[in-house]
Amino acid sequence: DVKVTQSSRYLVKRTGEKVFLECVQDMDHENMFWYRQDPGLGLRLIYFSYDVKMKEKGDIPEGYSVSREKKERFSLILESASTNQTSMYLCASSLSGTGSIQYFGAGTRLSVL
């Protein structure tokens, strides 16, 4: 079974802190994704990566950056956390190509105080 592991289930940070959310997948997938999920807004894509060191902006990249130094790991970075970044963050991975299924981690619920 594909396993996508997010480093924390719950995280509480202060405004202005630098925050790292880590995601690791064990199926040698080319693609990795970071979403945030908010009530009434569904899942929104922040960034995705289709190869090591490659990244593309999603629909809401402002205030975030990402890093993919190894194929299995995709990090989401909040350079200076703000209260409006309080949300559920979901990581996913998939094979490349059309018709690929995305496999999700359990999510990280981030609260920025």
Added chain:
Amino acid sequence: SQQGEEDPQALSIQEGENATMNCSYKTSINNLQWYRQNSGRGLVHLILIRSNEREKHSGRLRVTLDTSKKSSSLLITASRAADTASYFCALETSGSRLTFGEGTQLTVNP
């Protein structure tokens, strides 16, 4: 927007009844996928239907796709309390990127 729109937003039924959720969209798609999310957890893939397919089955799930009407439906037959979850449609329009709808919250009462 390339986002799918699910209808209804919330659905409450009794165990044993069928549940139908709909997804409408506005763009051309390569395929459409349905995912399920239990409360506070990640999403789990349920079924994929390609743009040249009209219907697919998987266990108690039946998915239809009408590309002329740009709509899809997910039918869960003989629902169980364990089916209580949020259900999302996801559109693939290019490459591997998916655009998710806002979801339908299904509650199955025992």
